[in-house]
Amino acid sequence: MFLRARVGVVLGLVVGVFLLVPTATAQYAQDSLAFDLSHVFELEYATSPRISPSGDQVVYGRTFMDKMEDQRATRLWVVNADGSGHRPLTDPKTSASQPRWSPSGDRVAYVAATEDGAEIYVRWMDTGQTARLTQLEEPPSGLSWAPDGERLAFTKFVPASTPRFAELPSPPEGADWAERPDVLTETYYRADGTGYTEKGHTQVFTVSAAGGTAKQITTAPYDHGGTPIWTPDGESLLLSANRHEDWRLNPLNTEVYAIDVSTGAVTALTNREGPDGDVALSPDGSTIAYTGFDDREQGYQVTKLYVMDRDGTNARLLTEAFGHDVQDPTFTANGERIVFQYVDEGSTKIGSISLDGNRRVIADHVGGTSIGRPYTSGSFTLASNGRVAYTHATTQRPADVAVARAEQEPRVLTSLNDDLFDQTKIGRVEEFTYESSYDGKTIEGWIVTPPNFDKSKDYPLVLEIHGGPFASYGPYFAAEVQLYAAAGYVVLYTNPRGSTSYGQAFGNAIHHDYPGHDYDDLMSGVDAVLDRGYVDPDRLYVTGGSGGGVLTSWIVGHTDRFRAAVAAKPVVNWYSWALTADMYPYGVKYWFPGMPWNHRDHYMERSPIAYVDSVATPTMLMTGTEDYRTPMSEAEQFYQALKLREVSTALVRVPGASHGIATRPSQLAAKAGHVLEWFRRHGGPSPAQ
Numbered sequence: 164m165f166l167r168a169r170v171g172v173v174l175g176l177v178v179g180v181f182l183l184v185p186t187a188t189a190q191y192a193q194d195s196l197a198f199d200l201s202h203v204f205e206l207e208y209a210t211s212p213r214i215s216p217s218g219d220q221v222v223y224g225r226t227f228m229d230k231m232e233d234q235r236a237t238r239l240w241v242v243n244a245d246g247s248g249h250r251p252l253t254d255p256k257t258s259a260s261q262p263r264w265s266p267s268g269d270r271v272a273y274v275a276a277t278e279d280g281a282e283i284y285v286r287w288m289d290t291g292q293t294a295r296l297t298q299l300e301e302p303p304s305g306l307s308w309a310p311d312g313e314r315l316a317f318t319k320f321v322p323a324s325t326p327r328f329a330e331l332p333s334p335p336e337g338a339d340w341a342e343r344p345d346v347l348t349e350t351y352y353r354a355d356g357t358g359y360t361e362k363g364h365t366q367v368f369t370v371s372a373a374g375g376t377a378k379q380i381t382t383a384p385y386d387h388g389g390t391p392i393w394t395p396d397g398e399s400l401l402l403s404a405n406r407h408e409d410w411r412l413n414p415l416n417t418e419v420y421a422i423d424v425s426t427g428a429v430t431a432l433t434n435r436e437g438p439d440g441d442v443a444l445s446p447d448g449s450t451i452a453y454t455g456f457d458d459r460e461q462g463y464q465v466t467k468l469y470v471m472d473r474d475g476t477n478a479r480l481l482t483e484a485f486g487h488d489v490q491d492p493t494f495t496a497n498g499e500r501i502v503f504q505y506v507d508e509g510s511t512k513i514g515s516i517s518l519d520g521n522r523r524v525i526a527d528h529v530g531g532t533s534i535g536r537p538y539t540s541g542s543f544t545l546a547s548n549g550r551v552a553y554t555h556a557t558t559q560r561p562a563d564v565a566v567a568r569a570e571q572e573p574r575v576l577t578s579l580n581d582d583l584f585d586q587t588k589i590g591r592v593e594e595f596t597y598e599s600s601y602d603g604k605t606i607e608g609w610i611v612t613p614p615n616f617d618k619s620k621d622y623p624l625v626l627e628i629h630g631g632p633f634a635s636y637g638p639y640f641a642a643e644v645q646l647y648a649a650a651g652y653v654v655l656y657t658n659p660r661g662s663t664s665y666g667q668a669f670g671n672a673i674h675h676d677y678p679g680h681d682y683d684d685l686m687s688g689v690d691a692v693l694d695r696g697y698v699d700p701d702r703l704y705v706t707g708g709s710g711g712g713v714l715t716s717w718i719v720g721h722t723d724r725f726r727a728a729v730a731a732k733p734v735v736n737w738y739s740w741a742l743t744a745d746m747y748p749y750g751v752k753y754w755f756p757g758m759p760w761n762h763r764d765h766y767m768e769r770s771p772i773a774y775v776d777s778v779a780t781p782t783m784l785m786t787g788t789e790d791y792r793t794p795m796s797e798a799e800q801f802y803q804a805l806k807l808r809e810v811s812t813a814l815v816r817v818p819g820a821s822h823g824i825a826t827r828p829s830q831l832a833a834k835a836g837h838v839l840e841w842f843r844r845h846g847g848p849s850p851a852q
Contacts, residue, residue, distance in 0.1 A: 196586065196587055196588045196614070197587070197588055197614055197649040198587050198588065198589045198614075198642075198645045198646060198648075198649045199646070199649060200646065200832040200835065200836055201832075202583065202587060203228065203642055203646075203828050203831050203832045203835075204228045204230050204828050204832075205228070205580075205583045206227075206228055206534060206561060206580065206583070206642065207225060207226060207227045207228075207561070207579040207580055208226050208531055208532055208534060208554075208561035208562040208563075208579065208580075209223050209224065209225060209226070209531075209532075209554050209562045209563055209564045209577060209579060210223065210224040210225075210226055210237065210260075210532055210542070210554065210562065211223060211224045211260065211261065211262060211542060212542065212543070212544060212552040212553060212554060212564050213262045213263060213264055213271075213544050213552070214244075214264075214544045214545065214546045214550060214551065214552035214566070215264050215268045215546065216264055216266060216267070216268045216546060216547050217268055217546060217547065217548065218244060218546030218547065218548040218549075218550040218566075219243060219244050220241055220242070220243055220244065220248075221241065221242050221243075221244065221552040221564055221566065221576065222239055222240070222241045222252060222262040222264070222271055223239070223240060223241075223242070223262070223552075223564050224237040224238070224239060224240075224259070224260055224262070225237065225238050225239070225240045225251075225579065228828040229828075230828070233827050233828055233829050234827060234828070235826070235827070235828065236258050237258055237259065237260050238251060238252075238253055238254075238255055238257075238258070238259055239251070239252040239253040239259045239260075239262055239271075239273060240252055242564060242576045242577060243576075244550065244552075244566050244574075244576070245574075246574065246576045249576070249577065252271070252286065253273070253275065253286075254275075257275050257276055258275065258276040259273050259274065259275040259276070259284075260273065260274050260275075261273055261274045261304065261306050263306045263307070263308060263315075264308075265308050265312045265372075266308055266309075266310055266311070266312050267312055268288070269287065269288060269289065269312075270285050270286060270287055270288060270312070270372075271285070271286050271288060272284065272285050272286075272296075272306050272308065272315055272372075273285075273286070273306075274302070274303055274304070274306065277295075279298075280299065280300070280301070280302055281299075281302035281303065282295055282296070282297045282298065282299060282303075283295075283296045283297045283299075283303055283306065283315065283317065283370065284296065285372060294374060295374070296315070296370055296371075296372070296373075296374040296375075297370055297374070297377055299319060299377065300322075301319045301320040301321070301322075302319065302320075303317040303318070303319045303368075304317065304318055304319065304388075305317050305318040305388070305389055305390040305391060306390070307390050307391050307392065307393060307400075308372075308393070309369075309372075309393050309397045310393055310395050310396075310397050311397055312372060313371065313372055313373075313397075314369050314370065314371055314372055314397070315369065315370055315372055316367060316368070316369050316380075316391040316393065316400055317367075317368055317369075317370070317377075317391075318365050318366065318367055318368070318387055318388060318389070318390075318391065319365065319366065319368060320361075320363055320364070320365050320366075321363050321364060321365070321366045321379070322361055322362065322363040323362045323363040323364070323384075325362050327343075328344075328346040331343065345359075349362070349411075350411035350412065350748060351411065351745070351748075353745055353791050354745050354791065355745050355790060355791040355792040355821045355822045356821045356822065356823065358789060358791070364383075364384055364385060364386050364387070365386045365387055365388050366379055366380070366381045366382065366387055367379075367380040367381045367387050367391055367400060367402065367422060368380060369424060380400070380422055380424060380427050381422060381427060381429070382427065383406065383429070385404055385405065385406045385410065386404065386405070387402060387404045388404070389402050389403055389404075389440065389442075390402070391422070392442050392443065392444050393444075394421075394444065394448050394473075395444075395446070395447065395448040396448070397424070398423065398424055398425070399421050399422060399423055399424060400421070400422045400424060401419060401420070401421055401422075401432075401442045401444060401451065402419075402420060402422070402442060403417045403418065403419055403420070403438075403439060403440035403441070403442055403453070404417060404418070404420055405417045405418070406418065406420065406429070406431070411748060412748050412752075413748075413752075414748055414749050415437065415438045415458055415749075416436060416437065416438070416458070417438045417439055417440050417455075418431045418432070418433045418434065418439050419431075419432045419433045419439045419440075419442055419451065419453050419475070420432065430475075431475075432451070432471070432474070432475030433453070433455075433471075433475060433478070435455075435457060436457065436458050437455055437456050437457045437458035438454075438455045438456065438458070438466075439453050439454075439455040439469075440453060440454055440455060441453060441454040441489075441490060441491055441492055443492045443493050443494055443501065444473075444494070445494045445498040446494060446496060446497075446498050447498055448473060449472065449473055449498075450470050450471070450472065450473065450494075450498065450518075451470065451471050451472070451473060451475075452468065452469070452470050452492040452494065452501050453468075453469055453470075453471070453492070454466050454467065454468055454469070454489050454490070454492065455467065455469065460752060460753055461671050461674050461753070462632075462633060462661075462670075462671055462673065462674040462675070462677070462753055462754055463633045463661070463663065463667065463670035463671045463674070464667065464671070465486060465487065465488055465666070465667045465670075466488040466489055466490070467480055467481075467482045467483070467485070467489060468480075468481045468482045468485075468489040468492055468501065468503060468516065469481065470501075470518065481501070481516055481518070481520055482516065482520075485505075485522065486665075486666035486667060487505040487506060487507055487664060487666075488505060488506065488663065488664075489503045489504075489505055490503060490504040490505060491503060491504050491542070491543070493544070493545045495515070495545065495549060496547040496548075496549070499517060499518065500515045500516060500517050500518075501515060501516050501518075502514070502515045502525065502543075502545050502551065503515070503516070504529065504541070504542070504543060505664075506539045506635060506637070506663065506664035507664055508607055508658075508664055508665055509539065509607055509635050509636060509637035509638065509658055509662075509664055510527060510528075510539070510637050510638060510664075511527075511529035511530045511539045511540065511541045511637065512524055512525075512526065512527045512529060513525045513526040513527075513529055513543050513551055513553060513567070515569065523569060523570075525551055525567055525568070525569050526543075526551060526553055526555075526565070526567040526573050528555050528556060528557060528565075528573075529541040529543065529553050529554060529555065529556070530554060530556040530562065530637065530639050531554050531555065531556025531557075531560070531561045531562030531563070531639055531640065532554055532556075532561070532562050533639065533641070534561055534640075534641070534642055534831070535641060535642055535643050535825045535831050535834075536627070536629065536636070536641045536643055536644065536656075536708070537609070537636045537637055537638070537639040537640070537641035537644060537656060538629065538634060538635070538636060538637070538639070539634075539635050539636070539637045539639070539664065540554075540556075540562075540639075541553060541554040541556065541562065542554055549568050549569065550566050550567070550568050551566065551567055551568070552564060552565070552566050553565055553566075553567070555573070555575050556639050556640060557638070557639070557640065558591075558592035558609075558638050558639060558640060559584065559589060559592075559640060560580055560584065560640055561579070561580060561640050562579075563575050563576070563577040563578060563579055564576045564577045588614035588615070588649075589614065589640075589645045589648070589649070590611040590612055590613055590614060590616075590644070590645055590648030590649070590654070591611070591612050591616065592609050592610070592611050592638060593609065593610045593611075593612070594607070594608075594609050594638055595607075595608055595609070595610060595691070596608070597687055597688060597691035598687065599659075599660070599680070599683050599684045599687045600683050600686065600687045600690070601680045601683035601684070601687075602680070604660060604669075604672075604684070606657055606658065606659060606660075606684045606687065606688060607657065607658050607665075608655060608656060608657030608658065608688050608691075609636070609638060609655075609656050609657070610653065610654070610655055610692060611644050611645070611647075611648045611653065611654040611655075611656075612648065612653055613648045613649065613650075613651050613652065613653065614648070614649060618695075618696070618697045619697070620697060621697065621698065621699040621702075622651065622652065622653045622697055622698055622699065622702075623651065623652050623653070623698070623699055623702035623703070623704060623842075623846075623847055623848065624652060624653045624654075624655060624689065624692060624693075624698045624699075624702070624703050624704065625647045625652045625653070625654045625655070625704045625705070625706060625842070626655050626656075626685065626688070626689055626703070626704070626705040626706070626707075626725075627643070627644060627647070627654055627655065627656045627706055627707060627711070628656070628657075628685065628705070628706070628707030628710075628711030628714045628715060629656065629658070629662070629707065629710065629711050630707065630708050630709030630710035630711045630712070631661070631662070631663070631709070631710045632661045632662075632673060632677055632681070632710035632713070632714075633661060633662075633663050633670055634662065634663060634710070635658050635662045635663045635664045635665075636656050636657070636658055636662075637664075642831060642835070643825070643831070643834065643835045643838075644656065646835040646839070647835070647838070647839070650839050650847070650848055651847075651848035652704070652842075652847070652848070653692065653697065653698055655688055655689065655692050657684065657685065657688045659681040659684035659685050659688075660672040660673055660680060660681050660684055661673035661677060661681050675754070675755065675756055675765075676769075677713075677754070677769060678713060678714050678717040678769065678771075679769075681714065682714065682717060682718065682721060685714065685718070686722070689703065689724075700724075701726070701846075702726055702846055702847070703724055703725045703726060704725060704726055704727050704728070704842045704845075704847065705718055705719075705725045705728045705729075706728065706729040706730070706731065706838055707730070707731065708731035708732050708824070709731070709732050709733075709792070709793060709822065711731070712730040712731045712732050712733030712734070712793070713730075713733050713734050713735075713771065715728050715729070715730040715731075715733065715782075716730045716733045716734075716735050716771035716772075716782075716801060717771045717774070719771075719778045719779075719780040719782050720771050720773075720774030720775060720777050720778050721774065721777070723779045723780055725780050726780070726781075726842075726845050726846050726847075727780065727781045727782070727783075727841055727842050727844075727845035727846070727847070728780050728781070728782045728783070729782070729783045729784075729785060729837075729838045729841055729842075730782060730783070730784050730785070730798070730801070731784075731785045731786070731824065731834065732785065732786045732787065732790055732792070732793045732798070732822060732824060733771070733784065733786075733793060733797055733798060733801065734770075734771075734793050734797050735770060735771045735772040735775075735797050735798070735800050735801040736767075736770045736771075736772045736797060736800055737755070737759070737766040737767070737769055737770045738759045738763065738766045738767060738770065739796065739797070739800070740793070740794075740797060741755070741759045741766070742759065743794045743796060744791065744792060744793065744794060745791040745792055746792065771801065772800055772801060772804060775801065775804040775805065775808065776808070778805060778808070778810055779810065780810075781810070781811035781812065781841075781845050782801070782805060782810065782811075782812050783812065783813045783814075783815060783837070783838075783841045784798035784799075784801055784802050784812070784813070784814050784815065785798070785814075785815040785817065785824065785834065785837065786798040786815075786816065786817065786824070787816075787817045787819070787820030787821050787822065787823075787824045788816050788817065788818055788819060788820065789819060789820060789821050790820065790821055790822045790824070791821065791822070792821070792822035793822060795816065798814060799814065802814040811845075813841065815837055817830060817833070817834075
């Protein structure tokens with residue numbers, strides 16, 4: 164995962180020289196109750212909880228794994244704040260998302276799939292009647308009700324027409340000529356997850372809550388994403404965008420803008436060098452809250468909370484001494500406090516702050532929407548009575564819906580996976596800290612032990628490394644980690660230097676030095692677990708994805724202590740990555756001292772491919788065929804280099820997958836299954852064990 168940028172049968176994955184097909188999923192189970200590959204299709208989790216204005220009900224997205232379509236599908240459900248009345252809200256056969264309560268709480272707007280794409284619908288909560296409001300050519304996002312409940316604002320992509328680059332002869336009728344060449348002139352011409360991008364921009368629209376033709380508000384050739392925020396008089400919208408002429412090469416320099424709904428006139432309210440986003444407006448319309456930082460072009464910079472007057476004057480910082488990234492600020496009904504989400508040492512929390520800087524915690528255990536690996540995640544919304552609804556998660560369960568108030572015990576309203584885990588054993592997760600051998604820095608980690616763990620035995624160990632690199636793991640359920648534990652491994656995952664949520668100095672410790680001493684942090688974690696006496700030092704394994712794939716590739720070039728490795732979607736050559744990845748303007752500006760041709764030695768010193776001559780560890784590479792974040796060519800370089808050196812290797816190409824190679828349920832199972840099979844072929848647990 165680069166940028167701070169969400170089974171019965173394992174579908175086939177094309178492998179470089181042979182097909183690694185995991186045998187029956189039961190082979191990895193220590194007993195019949197262990198969590199196995201087939202259980203991936205039984206998982207459910209809550210997303211986007213939206214609490215009603217009165218705080219009495221919560222509408223949320225209930226995401227499940229559709230076995231027949233091999234997709235994650237979401238339906239809307241509603242539950243009362245006391246846990247009663249839990250029931251479906253939308254058609255169980257239709258995907259729906261983005262629920263938004265009307266200001267009076269009488270209706271819920273949402274986006275639902277149709278035969279033609281996705282459209283905006285409204286449901287009347289007293290009668291259950293629904294109406295389709297739009298007929299759009301592109302899917303809408305960022306729904307936002309006007310204060311009077313008469314209109315909705317949203318954003319959607321608007322294609323741009325471009326003239327042909329060259330006039331060419333036309334084929335005669337009935338002829339079968341080749342397709343015309345596609346000429347690219349844009350800086351951003353492809354994006355991971357969407358492929359080669361269509362020409363055009365995301366614009367702001369409004370539509371009547373009674374339906375009708377949508378009105379386009381913005382037209383300038385810039386992207387206007389996020390959620391537009393209405394002013395109390397309904398005359399303006401506030402949002403964050405990058406409308407600078409150099410936006411293509413200066414991607415973080417967003418501003419807060421006010422847009423006149425009648426005329427489309429746009430006024431910039433901020434003007435500093437750096438991101439200004441996550442806009443919120445006080446109920447009386449006098450004060451704007453927003454997040455951002457003064458850009459110093461460092462790899463990691465803490466996102467802070469600011470407020471300013473409605474006209475953009477009197478800007479001031481509220482979280483000067485707060486060392487954590489602030490997300491999704493929301494004013495309380497009286498406008499005296501701002502509620503926000505943040506991550507503190509791997510744990511996501513909801514807090515609030517007064518306008519004079521007084522902070523307090525409202526809820527913790529927020530997250531659970533990152534199903535594959537234990538990344539921090541989650542979301543919340545706030546009601547007028549001060550109650551928040553949020554995604555609640557633990558090490559044993561993905562996200563459920565919960566509600567909380569300041570200084571009150573939270574209430575978990577749903578139990579979406581109890582039917583699965585009441586009959587399935589999963590590994591216990593223990594938090595611990597240790598010191599890095601490099602400089603004694605304290606590193607936080609988590610140890611997952613197999614079901615029926617016996618500390619008197621010797622277990623194989625899997626070191627699982629997070630991506631980012633500026634991201635963090637936490638105490639959360641993760642299907643991949645639990646599958647490794649169920650197979651008989653002790654699993655270690657940590658937050659080495661460079662991880663977020665431990666302050667800017669810790670996160671920025673790998674600035675222009677990645678991979679670097681984060682390697683020492685990871686090896687010190689392995690040693691700390693070995694000191695506990697229940698891990699076999701001759702059966703150590705390592706894997707990680709994206710930034711974790713970088714570090715896995717780096718590790719095998721710097722030590723031979725691991726018996727086998729799997730580097731998922733790695734970067735092995737920073738020079739080639741900088742000139743092929745979709746985010747290249749960001750990468751060269753924030754992660755390196757300059758252009759690769761001017762800093763060749765620096766790029767190569769940080770590249771795992773430079774140390775391939777030292778690799779002896781059997782190493783599998785795994786990448787999606789349509790990954791534009793860490794392109795397939797990166798894995799292919801390492802694979803071919805290892806082949807030339809006659810080191811045991813395999814290349815797993817995940818057909819049709821982007822950077823999220825475990826997005827579809829079968830892909831998640833297949834990823835874990837191939838990792839386990841590679842490890843088994845190099846001394847890992849087998850069915851007989």
